Amino acid sequence: MDDLEIFNVNSYYNTGESDADFYDEVDFLSGVDGIDDYDQPVKITEENTTDNIDFLDHVDFLDGIQDEMDYLDIKEEHNREPIKVVSKQEVKTKEKVKQNEVKKESDHSDKYRHYLTICCLIGTLCLVIIILIFSWKLFGPEKQASVASNKSNGVWPYEASAKQVKNTGGKAASTASNKTKELMKQKVLFVGNSRTVSLQLSGAFKNATYFAKQGLNVKTSQTIELKVKGQTMSLLQLLKKKKFDRVYIMLGTNELGWPYTYKFESSYTQLIDQVKKAQPNTKVYLQSILPVTNKRAKKDSVYNNKKISKFNKSVKNVAKATSSKYVDVGKALAQKDGSLPEEASTDGIHLNQKFCYKWIEYLKKVK
Numbered sequence: 001m002d003d004l005e006i007f008n009v010n011s012y013y014n015t016g017e018s019d020a021d022f023y024d025e026v027d028f029l030s031g032v033d034g035i036d037d038y039d040q041p042v043k044i045t046e047e048n049t050t051d052n053i054d055f056l057d058h059v060d061f062l063d064g065i066q067d068e069m070d071y072l073d074i075k076e077e078h079n080r081e082p083i084k085v086v087s088k089q090e091v092k093t094k095e096k097v098k099q100n101e102v103k104k105e106s107d108h109s110d111k112y113r114h115y116l117t118i119c120c121l122i123g124t125l126c127l128v129i130i131i132l133i134f135s136w137k138l139f140g141p142e143k144q145a146s147v148a149s150n151k152s153n154g155v156w157p158y159e160a161s162a163k164q165v166k167n168t169g170g171k172a173a174s175t176a177s178n179k180t181k182e183l184m185k186q187k188v189l190f191v192g193n194s195r196t197v198s199l200q201l202s203g204a205f206k207n208a209t210y211f212a213k214q215g216l217n218v219k220t221s222q223t224i225e226l227k228v229k230g231q232t233m234s235l236l237q238l239l240k241k242k243k244f245d246r247v248y249i250m251l252g253t254n255e256l257g258w259p260y261t262y263k264f265e266s267s268y269t270q271l272i273d274q275v276k277k278a279q280p281n282t283k284v285y286l287q288s289i290l291p292v293t294n295k296r297a298k299k300d301s302v303y304n305n306k307k308i309s310k311f312n313k314s315v316k317n318v319a320k321a322t323s324s325k326y327v328d329v330g331k332a333l334a335q336k337d338g339s340l341p342e343e344a345s346t347d348g349i350h351l352n353q354k355f356c357y358k359w360i361e362y363l364k365k366v367k
């Protein structure tokens with residue numbers, strides 16, 4: 001324990017010879033044997049005051065000190081740091097340091113806001129990129145192919161063809177030759193998409209059986225069930241139920257948006273194998289995908305003649321692989337540049353009645 005204070009006994013208490021007994025009694029101060037020793041400074045510690053509380057109350061030689069707590073207060077006052085006098089220069093220096101600290105904090109805040117702005121810009125850029133990627137998937141070429149397929153295979157295309165059939169009054173029917181009539185006497189099955197539906201509506205081949213629907217492709221044609229002459233059945237069920245002399249298949253228009261032609265060839269080959277297995281003695285004809293008009297090709301990234309030519313090569317490959325007959329119908333209907341004449345279609349894809357009859361006229365020449 002630190003010393004409380006240094007006192008000179010004689011400076012605080014005047015005594016005489018009659019007070020000898022008092023000095024003998026004051027033996028709590030270590031090393032004090034006689035009165036002469038009281039002239040020397042002595043240290044009053046917390047230890048010796050603690051053991052002599054009653055004595056301290058009796059001896060009031062320290063003015064104002066009544067008990068042990070007063071001694072502790074003295075110690076606290078003794079240990080208190082002195083007040084330091086600060087010059088003006090030191091005040092200015094401290095103020096300058098404080099200003100610098102405030103400035104650093106401000107600079108740090110500005111730097112943080114700068115980084116935050118950059119992060120926001122990067123986040124916005126990433127969001128825009130993500131939106132562009134999803135937009136590409138939602139509205140890119142493949143999606144356009146699907147949308148265009150739905151449009152081209154909706155009700156309106158062959159409804160337009162049907163209206164033209166009514167408007168023409170069946171005038172094109174007079175162009176049918178005797179050989180065509182002989183073909184009509186045979187049991188013929190047409191399998192295809194909305195273009196084959198247009199052929200059915202035109203009346204160019206009334207006696208034929210049609211397994212056709214808008215949107216039909218090489219995959220769905222193997223499983224879908226359609227209403228054929230009042231009965232709902234799949235293609236295989238139809239082939240098992242009725243014997244045909246010829247089967248004409250035209251598929252591929254709705255597959256133009258597919259990214260890989262080998263998948264088209266694979267599914268097409270599988271379909272033909274099933275047809276031949278059901279009717280091994282029937283002649284199977286794979287018709288080419290019909291071209292579209294230049295007007296339609298220019299505004300459509302999917303239904304254009306460049307893609308049609310590409311997929312027609314695949315049709316040839318399938319015909320060769322399955323020992324089927326490839327029939328280039330588009331060659332008989334197209335212009336010199338390979339496109340479909342503008343007068344042949346109202347929508348650039350589906351044939352009107354006149355060209356449906358030309359279609360049949362061409363088929364009659366094929367053995």
